Amino acid sequence: MFIRVLKAEMIKMRHSPVWLAFLLIPIIPAFMGTFNYLNNLEILENEWYSLWTQHTLFACYFFLPVLIGIYCSYLWRLEHANHNWNAVMTAPVPITHLFLAKLIMGSAMVVLTQLWIGLLYILSGLLAGVSGPIPPELSVWLFFGALGGMVACALQLFISLVIRSFAVPVGIALMGGIAGLALLSKGYGIWFPYALITLGMRANDPAAPMSVGEIQFILACAVFMAGFSLFAIIWLKRRDVVTG
Amino acid sequence: MREAIGMEALKTKGRKIWLVVAVMMGVQMLWAGWAISNKDANDLVQGWLFFLYQFPMLNCIIMPVIAAVVASRLCEVEHKGQTFKLLETIVPANRIFDAKFIWGSIYMFGAALGQVAIMIGMGLMLHFGGPVPWGALGGYLFFTLAVSLTIYAFQQVVSMLFANQMVPMTLGLVGGFIGLFSMFFPQGFQKFILWSYYGVLMQIGMNWDQNTRAIDFYWTAIDWSGFVLLFVFFGLIYGIGRILFVRREV
Numbered sequence: 001m002f003i004r005v006l007k008a009e010m011i012k013m014r015h016s017p018v019w020l021a022f023l024l025i026p027i028i029p030a031f032m033g034t035f036n037y038l039n040n041l042e043i044l045e046n047e048w049y050s051l052w053t054q055h056t057l058f059a060c061y062f063f064l065p066v067l068i069g070i071y072c073s074y075l076w077r078l079e080h081a082n083h084n085w086n087a088v089m090t091a092p093v094p095i096t097h098l099f100l101a102k103l104i105m106g107s108a109m110v111v112l113t114q115l116w117i118g119l120l121y122i123l124s125g126l127l128a129g130v131s132g133p134i135p136p137e138l139s140v141w142l143f144f145g146a147l148g149g150m151v152a153c154a155l156q157l158f159i160s161l162v163i164r165s166f167a168v169p170v171g172i173a174l175m176g177g178i179a180g181l182a183l184l185s186k187g188y189g190i191w192f193p194y195a196l197i198t199l200g201m202r203a204n205d206p207a208a209p210m211s212v213g214e215i216q217f218i219l220a221c222a223v224f225m226a227g228f229s230l231f232a233i234i235w236l237k238r239r240d241v242v243t244g
Numbered sequence: 245m246r247e248a249i250g251m252e253a254l255k256t257k258g259r260k261i262w263l264v265v266a267v268m269m270g271v272q273m274l275w276a277g278w279a280i281s282n283k284d285a286n287d288l289v290q291g292w293l294f295f296l297y298q299f300p301m302l303n304c305i306i307m308p309v310i311a312a313v314v315a316s317r318l319c320e321v322e323h324k325g326q327t328f329k330l331l332e333t334i335v336p337a338n339r340i341f342d343a344k345f346i347w348g349s350i351y352m353f354g355a356a357l358g359q360v361a362i363m364i365g366m367g368l369m370l371h372f373g374g375p376v377p378w379g380a381l382g383g384y385l386f387f388t389l390a391v392s393l394t395i396y397a398f399q400q401v402v403s404m405l406f407a408n409q410m411v412p413m414t415l416g417l418v419g420g421f422i423g424l425f426s427m428f429f430p431q432g433f434q435k436f437i438l439w440s441y442y443g444v445l446m447q448i449g450m451n452w453d454q455n456t457r458a459i460d461f462y463w464t465a466i467d468w469s470g471f472v473l474l475f476v477f478f479g480l481i482y483g484i485g486r487i488l489f490v491r492r493e494v
Contacts, residue, residue: 017408017410017411018410020410020411020414021410021414024414024418025414025417025418025421028418028421028422028425029421031425032421032425032428035425035428036428039428058421062305062421062424063421066417070410070413070414070417073410073413074410077408077410081324165313165316165317165320166316166320166409166410166413167312167313167316167317167320167409167413168264168313168317170309170312170313170413170417171264171267171268171309171310171312171313172267174305174309174417175267175268175271178271178275178305179271179274182274182275182278
């Protein structure tokens with residue numbers, strides 16, 4: 001049953017213009033970061049590591065939360081349109097499956113985005129003439145960044161489920177990203193879902209180990225994801241649908 | 245026209261658009277509080293200049309998002325209800341366009357006014373140096389509103405033309421981010437990008453001493469040629485957008 005729900009989600013996403021956001025939005029921080037790096041070579045001496053800080057600085061705080069917000073708003077868009085909630089909620093499909101399929105789709109998009117960000121980072125480094133080998137930790141940064149992104153995805157899916165507008169949850173995501181910047185600087189990053197992306201990608205200091213332990217980070221991600229998923233499933237089970 | 249605007253007011257009843265603006269202003273206030281919390285008494289002497297420099301920078305991101313969300317909220321109701329077909333049989337299409345713009349402008353004005361209130365409130369509370377620079381704050385309100393309305397006009401055009409609100413949202417956000425990035429470039433380049441006009445029309449400049457890492461703010465002359473260019477942008481976006489909306493098949 002679950003596989004069929006997942007397949008239905010894939011059909012819904014087919015030919016969607018979401019690739020426009022997926023392709024375009026990560027290019028901007030990559031361009032900004034490389035430009036910034038090349039302009040500050042006398043301060044940024046750590047080559048690939050310095051380039052990573054410049055790439056992820058803008059991406060984690062502004063771009064990724066927004067991008068994930070767009071993905072999640074898009075994932076619920078069809079359900080919110082017309083009277084589709086009536087069809088969705090009367091289909092013989094467990095609500096848990098429905099939400100988890102959305103979460104898997106969103107998470108897959110987050111992983112693809114991370115890969116795209118990684119590719120842009122390597123391409124930018126090569127074009128900028130950064131010497132030395134590509135950091136072997138890149139896959140770890142991307143992996144933990146993806147975990148943080150999945151938490152943001154679970155939260156945004158919940159917000160986009162509750163708020164029927166496309167734009168408002170995206171605005172909330174941006175506000176979350178900006179608030180994450182302030183909270184992370186005060187040392188509360190692990191407690192704030194939007195700051196987990198920055199924390200996971202080691203945007204502030206990629207050469208150093210994560211400021212919180214990796215186990216603690218994974219645990220925080222798991223708790224947040226389970227919590228937001230639970231909220232969403234309870235919301236779907238308890239609330240009457242609003243259509244039209 | 246009055247009836248058309250009244251209709252917009254009724255349509256937005258209960259849609260909590262002011263809440264969106266208020267939340268954005270709340271974040272901007274938190275940001276301002278966070279940015280100023282690192283400053284000592286010497287820095288606070290230049291507090292007004294610091295705010296008049298910081299706010300336009302943050303506006304590059306915040307205001308395009310407010311414009312995109314407000315335009316999307318005002319237009320998606322028509323797409324969802326497929327009401328353009330009915331509306332255009334009783335109200336001329338150009339009047340619908342104008343009414344939506346006027347109603348959306350009120351939210352943008354509210355946001356700009358909210359920012360000035362935040363600046364004055366925090367300035368008085370933290371005892372910034374010198375009297376309240378009413379003239380500069382008035383200029384800030386005027387230029388912020390001018391840029392925001394031009395961006396809002398763009399967002400309204402795209403939100404009205406595309407039923408799928410992902411497209412205007414993405415374009416608005418990409419524009420905002422490019423606007424922020426363009427601050428690294430010379431002003432000549434910035435003038436080609438609509439979203440970077442918050443920076444072009446800034447009244448404050450900044451000197452950063454690389455050795456001492458000290459920051460000093462100073463007043464700059466207003467770029468009136470930039471303002472004229474912005475006015476041209478507005479005319480083109482509003483004019484062409486309105487024509488496209490009126491002529492499209494419903």
